[in-house]
Amino acid sequence: MEEFAINGHIFRDHMHTNVDGNTRLCMASAVVAHKQSYGFDAPGYTLKDLDESDTIIMVGANPVVAHPIVWDRIKRNPNKKLIVLDPRRSETAKNADYHYRIKSKTDSTLFYGLANYFIENDLIDHDFIEKNTNRFEEYKEFVKDFPLEKVSEVTGIGMEQILELIELIKNGKRVSMWWTMGINQSHNAVRAAQSIINLQLLLGNYGKPGTGANSITGQCNAMSSRLFSNQASLYGHDFANPEARKKVAGIFGCDEELLAKGPTKTYNQIIEGINAGEIKALWIMCTNPKHSWTNNETFRTAVEKLEFYVVQDIYDDIESCFDYDVFLPAVPGIKKEGSYINLERRICRCVPVIKPDEDEKNDYEIMWGVANAMGFEDIIENWKTPEDCFNLMKACSKGRPFDFTGLDYHDLEGSHGCQWPCPEGEVIEEEERRLFEDGKFYTPDKKAIFQFEPVPENPLPQTEEFPYIFNTGRGTVGQWHTQSRTREVQFVEGVSTKHAYCYIHPSVAEKFNLKHEDWITIYSCNGQNANFAVRITDDVQEDEIYAPIHYEECNKLTPSVYDPYSKEPSYKAAVVRIEPKEAA
Numbered sequence: 001m002e003e004f005a006i007n008g009h010i011f012r013d014h015m016h017t018n019v020d021g022n023t024r025l026c027m028a029s030a031v032v033a034h035k036q037s038y039g040f041d042a043p044g045y046t047l048k049d050l051d052e053s054d055t056i057i058m059v060g061a062n063p064v065v066a067h068p069i070v071w072d073r074i075k076r077n078p079n080k081k082l083i084v085l086d087p088r089r090s091e092t093a094k095n096a097d098y099h100y101r102i103k104s105k106t107d108s109t110l111f112y113g114l115a116n117y118f119i120e121n122d123l124i125d126h127d128f129i130e131k132n133t134n135r136f137e138e139y140k141e142f143v144k145d146f147p148l149e150k151v152s153e154v155t156g157i158g159m160e161q162i163l164e165l166i167e168l169i170k171n172g173k174r175v176s177m178w179w180t181m182g183i184n185q186s187h188n189a190v191r192a193a194q195s196i197i198n199l200q201l202l203l204g205n206y207g208k209p210g211t212g213a214n215s216i217t218g219q220c221n222a223m224s225s226r227l228f229s230n231q232a233s234l235y236g237h238d239f240a241n242p243e244a245r246k247k248v249a250g251i252f253g254c255d256e257e258l259l260a261k262g263p264t265k266t267y268n269q270i271i272e273g274i275n276a277g278e279i280k281a282l283w284i285m286c287t288n289p290k291h292s293w294t295n296n297e298t299f300r301t302a303v304e305k306l307e308f309y310v311v312q313d314i315y316d317d318i319e320s321c322f323d324y325d326v327f328l329p330a331v332p333g334i335k336k337e338g339s340y341i342n343l344e345r346r347i348c349r350c351v352p353v354i355k356p357d358e359d360e361k362n363d364y365e366i367m368w369g370v371a372n373a374m375g376f377e378d379i380i381e382n383w384k385t386p387e388d389c390f391n392l393m394k395a396c397s398k399g400r401p402f403d404f405t406g407l408d409y410h411d412l413e414g415s416h417g418c419q420w421p422c423p424e425g426e427v428i429e430e431e432e433r434r435l436f437e438d439g440k441f442y443t444p445d446k447k448a449i450f451q452f453e454p455v456p457e458n459p460l461p462q463t464e465e466f467p468y469i470f471n472t473g474r475g476t477v478g479q480w481h482t483q484s485r486t487r488e489v490q491f492v493e494g495v496s497t498k499h500a501y502c503y504i505h506p507s508v509a510e511k512f513n514l515k516h517e518d519w520i521t522i523y524s525c526n527g528q529n530a531n532f533a534v535r536i537t538d539d540v541q542e543d544e545i546y547a548p549i550h551y552e553e554c555n556k557l558t559p560s561v562y563d564p565y566s567k568e569p570s571y572k573a574a575v576v577r578i579e580p581k582e583a584a
């Protein structure tokens with residue numbers, strides 16, 4: 001949290017430049033959905049809701065591979081029915097009670113259709129809707145356009161299965177819905193997330209044990225970036241609010257004019273800006289975009305155009321570490337101190353397990369050193385240590401939904417952490433708390449808002465030239481993203497595949513006469529191609545190819561397509577064609 005915060009103050013306030021981050025690739029769609037629907041980016045659940053739910057619906061989420069802690073709690077819940085919506089028979093789908101193979105990127109149509117059914121059959125919570133929501137009448141009209149026959153046709157889920165899903169929701173006493181990247185990464189992500197939120201609002205499934213429309217955060221510390229990176233909000237405030245500007249400037253001891261005037265240019269705008277020759281310098285830290293950025297050849301061409309390129313990482317051999325002017329080596333988390341905020345809003349302390357050597361620096365020290373060299377007085381004076389920074393952020397939190405003025409940096413050490421809000425003076429009795437128990441949201445009138453719009457056309461429809469959907473995601477429990485770190489874990493490295501591979505359906509293997517581990521070339525609609533070894537399984541649909549993201553080739557093929565509101569890449573729906581490699 002402290003590293004995000006100091007970095008945001010140096011670059012966005014003092015230097016008036018653009019800083020975007022991991023959240024754009026991952027949680028941005030959920031963030032925007034929350035802001036528009038609730039008035040604040042507030043994931044309301046606590047992990048206990050997984051124990052308390054009797055009907056757990058996972059939409060575009062594969063916790064067996066990607067969220068072991070979440071999965072562990074689901075597994076231990078003896079009373080639940082687990083329902084999975086995923087085009088692929090994912091590892092989680094295989095362990096579920098029900099799996100509905102929804103067609104790629106049609107989730108909002110399904111949830112609009114369910115909303116219509118529940119409204120028409122008067123199965124909704126009128127009292128909750130009346131007291132705690134806005135725009136219900138409009139939503140009711142809007143979803144009339146989604147009769148179940150149409151929903152079945154668009155989503156590819158049979159009518160009987162849709163009716164079965166409806167029965168499951170109807171009969172559930174504590175219905176929770178959870179989503180991750182299958183929803184967030186799309187051309188229509190924010191509205192899809194909100195279609196889930198809307199259904200739970202209709203059913204009054206908020207603030208009660210085992211309920212909620214819950215977005216599962218990808219990175220263990222994404223919530224810190226969302227609140228304190230100074231990228232999309234002024235330390236959890238609106239950039240344009242004069243009172244907030246005064247408050248933050250007062251806490252920082254700096255001139256109000258110094259503070260960033262608005263949100264950053266987004267990740268894609270920065271890369272496009274470099275490629276267009278408008279942005280000349282780039283500094284990357286803790287991210288490996290030559291591998292993880294969508295349509296990643298555009299990152300290579302960008303780096304080639306730069307006048308000044310800085311890489312700050314714990315390894316100097318990551319894919320993005322080429323043609324650089326400066327490399328700043330940082331120590332990893334195990335040698336760091338500070339705090340982080342997890343998926344259920346829990347603020348935890350991080351303490352160094354190994355003492356850094358004398359000449360080693362962590363990211364906070366590197367950043368502070370930069371501020372020192374630049375002569376940024378307020379940072380030199382007031383931001384000397386992570387603890388100083390924690391206290392500045394604590395002061396910023398006062399009176400906000402994420403108020404943590406009740407926490408002490410030192411007391412947090414060795415504790416289980418604490419979920420926000422935890423304002424000064426409030427006695428916190430429950431260790432696992434959820435939001436919205438009083439039905440109040442963060443909009444001016446405290447009511448949640450139904451957000452919706454007609455379903456946009458898929459910008460990348462399947463064609464004769466590109467008949468397959470290129471779905472991407474996590475491959476194995478042991479591999480983390482670009483593998484820079486997990487390659488060091490011997491028992492992971494010992495069993496993980498060393499080359500790019502993908503899953504194809506048996507009918508495709510037959511058509512192209514392919515055997516397990518034969519090589520194919522995949523040609524993407526983005527104009528690029530790459531080679532993959534094949535694995536043959538009907539876990540993927542006939543027109544679907546699934547590629548784990550842990551190989552650089554994967555994002556060579558993903559498109560430069562983004563959600564219009566969140567600007568999160570549509571990583572999971574390129575269209576492609578294939579050829580056996582020999583013929584290529």
Ligand SMILES: Nc1nc2c(c(=O)[nH]1)N[C@H]1C(S)=C(S)[C@@H](COP(=O)(O)OP(=O)(O)OC[C@H]3O[C@@H](n4cnc5c(=O)[nH]c(N)nc54)[C@H](O)[C@@H]3O)O[C@H]1N2
Pocket residue numbers: 026059060061062063065066067085086087088090102103104105106107180181182183217218219471472473474475476477478479480481572
């Ligand atoms: N082992 C491991 N764990 C990780 C990570 C890692 O790299 N390795 N990364 C972490 C991070 S940062 C994140 S964000 C999370 C991601 O966690 P998840 O989102 O659970 O993982 P993904 O594999 O990206 O995607 C989930 C599922 O979405 C499905 N999907 C694709 N398109 C659609 C669609 O249109 N609709 C629906 N309903 N489903 C669709 C995919 O088939 C896939 O099974 O994992 C975290 N955990």
Ligand SMILES: Nc1nc2c(c(=O)[nH]1)N[C@H]1C(S)=C(S)[C@@H](COP(=O)(O)OP(=O)(O)OC[C@H]3O[C@@H](n4cnc5c(=O)[nH]c(N)nc54)[C@H](O)[C@@H]3O)O[C@H]1N2
Pocket residue numbers: 022025026027181185218219285286287288289292293312313314315318330331332333363472473474480481482483484485549554555558571572
């Ligand atoms: N096709 C496709 N692409 C995807 C996704 C997908 O589902 N499909 N998912 C997207 C998602 S959700 C995410 S979160 C991104 C992840 O994309 P990235 O964040 O780019 O991937 P990582 O491999 O986690 O990169 C982290 C980098 O930080 C370095 N590092 C680790 N610790 C430290 C430290 O303490 N200090 C410094 N300075 N460096 C450190 C590591 O060595 C590594 O180079 O990928 C996105 N890309």
Ligand SMILES: [Mo]
Pocket residue numbers: 025026027218219
């Ligand atoms: Mo992520």
